[in-house]
Amino acid sequence: MAPLPSPSSPPQASTVEPDRTDPSDISLAASLANVGETLRISAPTVFDALLGRVTMASCDARLAVWSQRLCDHAGIKLRVLGREHLQAGQTYVVMSNHESLYDIPVMFVAMAANGNLRMVTKTELFRIPIFGAAMKNAGFVEIDRNNRQRAIQSLAEAKAKLAGGTHVWISPEGTRSKTGELQPFKKGPFQLALDAMLPVLPAALVGTREVLGKHGWRTTRGVDVTVVLNPPIDPAPYRAMPGKTGREVLATDVRAIIEASLERGRQTS
Secondary structure, eight states: OOOOOOTTSOOOEEEEOOOOOOTTOEEHHHHHHHHHHHHHHHHHHHHHHHTTOOOHHHHHHHHHHHHHHHHHHTTOEEEEEOGGGOOTTOOOEEEEOOOOTTHHHHHHHHTTTSSOEEEEEEGGGGGSTTHHHHHHHHTOEEEOTTOHHHHHHHHHHHHHHHHTTOEEEEOTTOSOOSSSSOOOOOSHHHHHHHHHTOOEEEEEEESHHHHSOTTOOSEETTOEEEEEEOOOBOSHHHHTSSTTHHHHHHHHHHHHHHHHHHHHHHHHO
16 A cells, blocks of 8 residues: 655645735625636536537646636635656546535646546536536536435446546545545545556645635635645455455555645645
């Protein structure tokens, strides 16, 4: 299993600093601007799907512009640690904590240079007019947390995307944390990683909850946000363990890495 990064060899950092805004600037206008940006990319995606001409490339291009603009509107000062751990041509099951709706554009910016990324996300978002249809057509994976059979089908869909070379990002917590502390992990993401036999990329997002917390409406602009990308974990040793042991040990190891990364991210923010 992959060890934690050595404190003596900290991950290399790259920074994206759209602007420098007073962190006390709490803005409903920024939130509304980002709703507008979301509609701006959603409508053409739905239209293209109706005409049968939606492509992964067009969706990737729109997601790249959308995620960067959302970060810019929020004045997020983004620091990414550990990009050197990403191997060209390798597909990952990305697992992270989940604190904010801003986790989504932040993670897309952090992973922008490393291929296609799609998120497994709750079914409620797919019910939002236009936005939900755009997510489905863009290849996001819907998961119903209250329907075990449908959740299993969603993980099978995620596995197919992984087989096609698309990184799949999933939060083992299943929902946003109100406090920033890690919540209990669901077992599905770890079974997905073992079934797909692809490396798990543990990641931590620090600061997004300060931009917009759970159930919040107003964006706090100018916040320092850190993403920590850790060395990938090979699923093979876990799959060799008997019964459900491998899944449980993998979940424990990923949790420990994310918890350590959250602390590291707080220290560098």
